[in-house]
Amino acid sequence: MEVETDTAATVPPPPPPTDAIVSQLPWIEKYRPKSLSELIAHDEIITILNKLIESNRLPHLLFHGPPGTGKTSTIIACAKKMFGEKYSSMTLELNASDDRGIDVVRDQIKEFAGTKKLFSTGVKLIILDEADAMTADAQAALRRVIEKYTANTRFCMICNYVNKITPALQSRCTRFRFAPLQSEQIQGRLDEVVMSESVNASESGKRAILQLAGGDLRRVLNLLQVTIAPSPAQSSAIKTFVHFVIRHIYIHMYAAFCQMGFVVHDYCSPHTWQRTHLETLWTNKQCI
Ligand SMILES: Nc1ncnc2c1ncn2[C@@H]1O[C@H](COP(=O)(O)OP(=O)(O)OP(=O)(O)O)[C@@H](O)[C@H]1O
Numbered sequence: 001m002e003v004e005t006d007t008a009a010t011v012p013p014p015p016p017p018t019d020a021i022v023s024q025l026p027w028i029e030k031y032r033p034k035s036l037s038e039l040i041a042h043d044e045i046i047t048i049l050n051k052l053i054e055s056n057r058l059p060h061l062l063f064h065g066p067p068g069t070g071k072t073s074t075i076i077a078c079a080k081k082m083f084g085e086k087y088s089s090m091t092l093e094l095n096a097s098d099d100r101g102i103d104v105v106r107d108q109i110k111e112f113a114g115t116k117k118l119f120s121t122g123v124k125l126i127i128l129d130e131a132d133a134m135t136a137d138a139q140a141a142l143r144r145v146i147e148k149y150t151a152n153t154r155f156c157m158i159c160n161y162v163n164k165i166t167p168a169l170q171s172r173c174t175r176f177r178f179a180p181l182q183s184e185q186i187q188g189r190l191d192e193v194v195m196s197e198s199v200n201a202s203e204s205g206k207r208a209i210l211q212l213a214g215g216d217l218r219r220v221l222n223l224l225q226v227t228i229a230p231s232p233a234q235s236s237a238i239k240t241f242v243h244f245v246i247r248h249i250y251i252h253m254y255a256a257f258c259q260m261g262f263v264v265h266d267y268c269s270p271h272t273w274q275r276t277h278l279e280t281l282w283t284n285k286q287c288i
């Protein structure tokens with residue numbers, strides 16, 4: 001029997017993030033629900049999960065549905081409810097489509113799940129995100145892994161396309177479908193964030209964001225954040241683009257006036273460097 005000391009008891013949980021760190025987080029993380037009650041929509045799913053956790057009867061889970069509907073947020077909130085402060089030592093989050101293959105995933109699962117804790121009771125949780133990107137062989141291997149560690153581990157597979165999960169894996173899990181969020185459901189959260197970030201958003205602007213998002217709350221938050229606060233990289237890209245556009249407008253206007261026979265310098269006096277640059281470009285017929 002493999003035995004390990006109760007790491008959950010000896011390793012202190014990470015310190016809570018400071019205000020400065022929180023304020024720099026992308027809004028999708030800053031506003032990620034911290035508990036099941038903070039999730040919007042999917043009330044039935046939340047009720048069932050709450051009951052299963054409270055009665056210690058959590059089965060293996062399969063969450064599926066389009067992006068940005070709360071699948072990852074829901075399982076993280078479940079894990080926090082189940083493990084409290086021991087959340088990080090009792091939960092393993094893996095990308096099931098790991099490029100390095102199922103062997104790496106299997107080794108990580110084996111290391112995490114294959115050890116018994118001396119003093120802790122209850123099961124551990126393994127979250128397998130992007131499970132639909134796994135090959136059929138990898139899914140077959142995962143089936144055996146799940147069986148082997150069922151005694152002390154629960155698996156939660158998450159995917160966008162449930163039809164890409166083999167029937168054998170599906171039948172080992174309780175399935176929950178996360179439907180796209182309704183505009184009315186998103187509206188409340190959007191208003192909350194707009195208010196808490198003091199965003200000057202018009203009603204038509206908010207409507208446009210809701211329409212563009214198509215039921216994906218992650219997209220709503222990302223759109224809102226980039227709309228009001230371009231990052232340094234975005235600012236620099238926008239600046240380059242604006243320079244590019246202005247330069248082309250200048251050149252085309254200059255060319256048009258020259259073609260019409262005007263001597264542009266008679267009408268305006270641009271900076272010398274601009275004039276020289278435009279004349280050179282015009283002479284060489286570059287970019288025109
Ligand atoms: N039902 C929800 N309630 C509250 N917030 C949500 C909900 N769904 C999405 N969000 C917000 O959108 C962000 C992304 O959600 P999440 O990561 O849970 O989506 P997902 O369904 O796992 O998407 P994907 O399939 O792309 O992984 C969260 O951080 C949260 O801010």
Ligand SMILES: [Mg+2]
Pocket residue numbers: 071072073129158
């Ligand atoms: Mg996710």
